[in-house]
Structures are given as structure tokens and as C-alpha cells.
Amino acid sequence: MTYRIVIALILSSLVTFSLQNSLSAESRTLPIEPIEIGTMPQFVFDGYIVDNYYALKYKQQSMERIFHAPKKHGMNPLISGEGGYVNVRRDSQTGRFQMWYQTHAPKLDEQGKFIGANYAIAYAESKDGLNWNRPRLGLLNWNGTKDNNIVWKGITDKRASGPCLLDVPEGERKGYRYLMSYHTGGAGKGMNGIRVVGSHDGIHWDKSSDSLLAELHSDTLNSIVYDPISRQYVMYCRAKHIYRTFKGSILDTGASRRVARMTGPSIWEEWATEPQNILVPDELDNSNQFKFFYGMPVRYHAGIFWGALWPFKMNTDIVTELAFSRDGVQFERLASRPQLIALGKEDSWDDGMVFGNHWIEVGDEWWFYYAAFDGPHGDSTDRKSGIGLATTKKERLISLRGPRDGGVIITRKINWGGEKLVLNANASQGEIKVRVSDAKRRVLDGFDYDDCVPFHSDNVRHEIHWKKQSIGSLKGQIIRLEFLLLNADLFTFRAD
Template sequence: MTPKPQLLPLVTGILFCSFCQAQQPLELGSRREIFVDHYLIDRLQNVTLQLHHPRNEGPVLQFDKPWEGNFSGYCTIIRDGELLRAYYRGVRNAGADGNDSEVTCYAESKDGTHWVKPDLGINKVDGSEKNNTILAGEPPVTHNFSPFLDKNPKAKPEERFKALGGTKKSGLVAYASPDGIHWKKMASGSVFTKGLFDSQNVSFWSENEGKYVCYFRTWTGDGFNGYRSVSRTTSDDFIHWSEPTPMTFGDTPPEHLYTQQTSPYYRAPHIYLAIGARFMPNRQVVSDDDAKRLNVNPKYYNDCSDAILMSSRGGAVYDRTFMESFIRPGIGLANWVSRSNYPALNVVQTSDTEMSVFVNEEYAQPTAHLKRYSMRIDGFASLAAPYKGGEVLTKPFTFEGRELEINYSTSAAGELKIELQDASGNPIPGFTLEECPAIIGNEISRVVRWKGGADVSRLSSRPVRMRITIRDGDLYSLKFN
């Protein structure tokens, strides 16, 4: 029989496992770690993983063109150098998924707030080529066309952008583009058929896994029964895809996930973030009289939705550390209708200190639009401690680099300190708490220094732990450079 680990009290007050030195150290390398899961955490004392909520910055893109309409949705935002590109479905009236009236629309912006819908001259809509559509007359792909900027170093210039779109009837159809505006099919038929696809089906090149990954709509029951859920498939060439694998969600209650919007976080691409739409069928908030006043489509106010945050480090596992809403529906009834509050795909940086996520709001109403929400860089969640303070002990890990960079904030009375320990939990001389001056402030990037300086290169590739003390502060991320 394997003996139980003996928990020994440290002088720090954190419990330390006598078997911990046998743990296989994590390999951080020089990757950034954000605190959206417990991957790096061994012990917490009076410290919590705190979910943060993006700030409402108001509507930025109205769906007001005749070919867009009340049911525009399934948005994707891509940063391409200095330009932000938006892609979304346009459709005047609700109808069967993939009907002939659906088009794929395009807009662009330099700051995420001011958007332009260029007259592209690609498709004739309502008798004119003066419109912002990139695809028209190509159902059912236009129902949920979802593109990405291909980071595969072997990607051909004429296939710098790729996309998937389609429904169960068609399967997923692959497209490619050199400029994100002019698109061609990559194969004559569908490239993947083993799903129901009645949502936005997202794909990307995974730098971490070295392959293309697609997360797509499935249901937990047969056909369209059970809960709306997610499965995953991978590909080496974007044409031939593996057998699908249903995603798992740990020991959490099942929920309808209408969209999942999984993509690599741009500052830590080994971590996939899913800012998805949680759908609550038949959870009605809007009354019949309210619906008439809002002028919402009669079929679209019997349910409600909000935005949630999940993460994954590859494979068939989502981490749902946070079951609470990431973005709640706004004040008033206009966003308590069916299929409102659906996040766009991707988080994009919009200033030196800020990143943004975009959300479809006031769905099925004449006021339907895309709204911008902002947050500090890396600011999805943090290790947070109150005024009386707390401590964190990490798992053993190895790193590569000469210095430790953190993203943090404190109150005027708060502070952080960081100690490096060996794998057994012994403070390493030169890097102890006593030798770490209090870290006070609010910075996206701060190099940690001890009395002997910031150079930690002599510990590189050696298993270490980190002890972090926090008082009235937050630690959002860390990275060795």
C-alpha cells in the first residue's frame, strides 16, 4: 500500500508535501503563464483565483445595411498587423440555417472602435456591387463562415488566411485567401462531415501542437438532442481531418454551449481561451409586452444567454475553473432575448495596455450591433489576495531565461514579494523573500529584482518553485525572459 503523503507545516504557514520533491517538474521554458487554471499552482493560502470582468465600451459596429439586418452574427475579429478585420453573417430575416439570403460581411478598423464597411465590388447584392460582402450566393457556408490568419510557417502566400463554414447538410467546406477578402475553395466538396455544425465552427494553426485544430458543434445526445456541446478534430493539411473527439469539462454541471470561440491566446499561444456563449433554453426574462416594445422577433425571446470563459492546453479537455459569467447581459431587457450576448471569435490587443473582446448584442432586434469590451492585457483572471495578505506556492518547474517578468497591480497599501526555492521547498540564497524588495504599483511588465539584482540565469533549467506573497494585490501573469 502506498503511504499517504505527510503534510508538513512550513515556516511560511503554507502546507508542504513531503513527497512533492518526487513530482515531475513542469517545463515553462520562456512561455508566459496566465492564471486561468491551476496548472502552475500547488498551494494557496488566503489567495484566490479571481475572475475579472471586461469593461463595457459601448456599441462599435451597427448591423444596419439592408443585407445585414437583425440576425447578423457569428463574428470573427482578426488582427492583421495594424488592421483589425471583422467577419460576420448578414441576413435580413430569420430562416433555415444556410438559406440563400445569408451573406458573409466584412468591416475593418485601426483601433477597434471606429469601423469602416468598404464597398468591395465582389458580389452583386440587391442589384449592386457596392457592398461589403466577401461571400454571397454560397449557402450554407455563409451561415457560419469562420476565418483565421494562418500562423503555420509552411502556409502558402495565397493561403495566408483559411476558413471553414457549413452545416450538417453540406459538411464543413474549406476556403483560403491571400488577403482576407478574396476567397476560394480549397477542395471541391466538404473536408469534414462528422458533426452537426449548427453553430460557429472555429479552427486555427496550433503553434504548440504543430497542426491545425478545429472545435465544432456536436450534441451530447443522438442528433439534436441533449446538450449543445463541442468536439475537436486535427489536421496536418487543413483538408484531411482526424476522427472527432468529444470535449470534456471536468467535474462541472452540463450546460448548453452555443458558441465556444476557442483560439490561442496571442501572448501565450500554448493556452487556448474559449470565450463562449452559455445558452439557457426556456429561461424567459422578456414578457410578451416587453417583446412588442423592443420589436424583437416573436421567436427569439423565450431564452437568455451570457458569456463564459473556459481554457484548454490542448487535447480533449476544457478547464472550467470559473462557472460564473465572464460578461453578464447588459442593463435593461434588450440583451435578455434569445441568442444575444454571443462573443466574437478572438481577443485582440487595442492599445499598449488594453485588449478587447467583441460581443453580439440586441439580437433579433432592429438595434442589433457589435459591442466592444476592454480589459487590461492578460487580465482575464489573477491570483488575488485581500488586505491581510496571502501566499501562493507553485509546483516545481524549470524555466529558460535571465529574468522574471510579471504583470501585476497593488493598492497603495499593498505589495507582492517573490521567493525562488529549490524543488524541495528550501529558499535559494540570493532569491529569498527577505532579499526581495516589496513590489508596489500597477504595471503590465515589471522585472522582479532581489538585493543581488534580477539575473536568475544560474537557476535556468534547474527545478525550482516559486513562493509568492500578495497583500491587497493581483498577479495576472509571469514569464521568464
């Protein structure tokens, strides 16, 4: 093989690699049409699957994006007196709920002055997700006794904070049913940072599996998710090693409470990448004095990275807001900045700081467990913590709402492959009808609005019917779906 041929092959490979990366990036932010949707729910609020929407009386009315905040449960707080950075899983076979949360104990000097805190990970379980038992496990010494529910104190039994239960491909689990990342300090150089450990029951954690991911002093919940598109792990953390490296004034140290992102190929080996900041408070945050971000737990669901962002007002309130992204890098937030989990009323158990996390699915609902404090961030001695719950119907955080005289949502071109069209929608005060058109918006025979059986109720899985046609007959065709909403909310649609 000649020198010129080798160079040509290298250049060809580089061009191919560049094109593949470009197509991959484009397909995550602006999809390549026709879109293969499979049976995955298609959220309509972020403009990915939707090509256009508008009100029929466009001068007087408009289509709107509506945020639907989860409602706090009447039994809150479910756990009183402790709790932080909470994670909950539900056993798919037994229905048992399991909870892991950060707990802490103050460290005092000889004069009784607060000088810091010790951190560990505690465990609780429940049959119904509401009434929780904190079993006395007798595993680890905490505050001078083993009569506690502590399950993990880190690789050297000195510190474990920021627990994050991981969902990873089966082939990456090394036989463990449970995987958890956490942050440790005081373990020595080469040991401190973000680590991962495995367990067969969620109670007994195997030290022999404990592996360092990043030697990073990111003392928050460092959320790790598996990205099935790029086939890599993504961690959302703080880049404190960059912005807390100097002693002295803010001029040299910088602000470290931002959301950074880093990636790695495995959870069992140290990552070689460096974190990069991706979310910095903007002018809307600054206008409300929320000039810092304390962290952001993230979950990947239905093609979207869902972030529970923690805006922080120095040195008082912490709230939880929703952020979302198609690629895990460029996150969006709603213009009104509604709170995903709101602070409680004054003098309530959760009126100071609220640390929301992602949901678990219970029937037709999403349950959001959260940790909260009754005092501000700066009051580290008198404030008390607890764990609560907020719920909403599944996949119902943001809708597109049609006005009273009607609005239309038109999808991009879809390669249809289902027998049924199923909506998650609320038309209990109005109506939804659907028509089907081709790629150029020519209505298909038997699939116009007048042919559609109107939907007038509230359902997370309503099947749309037409009087004489079945959408299953359109398998393999390139279509657009056109939704007519009169005083109604559409959350998702899917092929089934």
C-alpha cells in the same frame, strides 16, 4: 529475422508508443518536473505551474481566484443593424483592423411569413478598431444588389455562415495570407458541411482553394485551432448528425446543442474522425435553465485552450462564459460561472443574446469583439443585431489574489533559464515580494523576501529585483518561485 523477433519488436514499439502518449498526456495536465518554461507567460490560476497556495492567517482568510471581466466600450454598438459571429484581425504592419462577420436576410413565403434566412459573410475595416467602414465592394449579389460589403457566399454562392479566421503554421497556408472556415448548406451531398477557403487580401476569396473538412451540419461557429503540441487541428462543433437524425420526439432525436470536438491532420483534406461531445450542461447550468450550449470559439495561447462558451436558455438568452483547458479536451469553468461578456441592461442593444469570441492584442490590452441581439433567440423577426467591444489589460482574465494579511503562491520545480523575472500583477493597493528556493524549498542566499525590492504598483510587465543578487545568476538551476501577496493580484510571471 525470426517470427519471435518480429513479434518482440512489434510489442516493444507498442509499449514505447503507449509510454510516449502517456507522457504527452501527463505533461499537459500535470507537468513533468522540472518544467521548461522558456519565455512563455505562466498563468497561475489553473494549478498547472503552481504547486500550492495558502493564506498566512488560514483560519480567517484565504487565497482566491478572481475573475476580471472585460469592460464594454462606451462607443458600443460599433456597428448597428447587423452582425453575427464576428472575427477581427489587425495587420501587424499597417495597424489596420479587419472584420468578418455573419450577416443574414430573412426568407419570406408568398404571404410574407418568415420561413428561414439566407446567410453570407460581410467585411468591414477600421483605422482605430472603433470607427468601422463597411465598404461597398460590388462583388456579390445580396438582396437584389451588388452595392454591399459581402465577400463570401460559399462554394456554390448559396450559403456561408459561421466564419472562423484561422491561425495556422506558415507551411500550411498554401501562400494565402488569410484562411477562413465556414459552414454551408444547400450545396448538395458531398459539398455541405464545414469548409475552408483562402484569400490573399481578406476580401477576394479563392474558390479554387475551397476544401471540405467535414460533411457535418453544425450550424454554429465551428472554431478550428492548431494544437502545436499534438501537431494537429482541433475543431469545436456540434454533433448534430448524431442527435438530430430522427424525426419525432426528444426521446429519439436527443439534444444537439452541446460542444463536440474532432481532430484532423490538415485543413486541406476531409477529416476521417468523428466528433465527440466534451461539454454538456451540468447542474449549475440547469439550475439557471441554461440547458444547452450554442457553441464555443476557442483560441490556443500560452499552453491553454481558451474557450468563449455560449450557454443557451431555450429559447431566449445566450450568454458568453469563460472555459479553459490544458489539453483541449477537459475544459474547466469557474464555480461562480461569471460572464465573459455580460448581457446588456434591459432594453439595451445587447440585452438578448451575446456571442463573444477570442481577443486581439492592442498594445497592453486584449480587445474582445462580440455580436449581440436586442431580442431573444425565439424572436427571429423583430430582434436587431449589432457588434460591440469589451476590453481588459492583456492576460488579465483570472488572478490569484492574496488577502490583506498575506498569502503565498509556490511554483512547481522550474528549470530557470532567464535573465529577468517579469510579473503581470496589480499590487497598487498592497504589495508583492518574491523569494527563490531550491527544489526542497530551501531559500537561496540573497533571494529571501527581505532581499526583494517590494512591488507596489499595477503593471503588465514589472521586473522583480533583489538588493544584491540577480536571478540571471541562477540560469540552469532547478528552483521554485515563492510569491508573497498582500492585498494584491498575480496573473502571470515569465522568464525574460
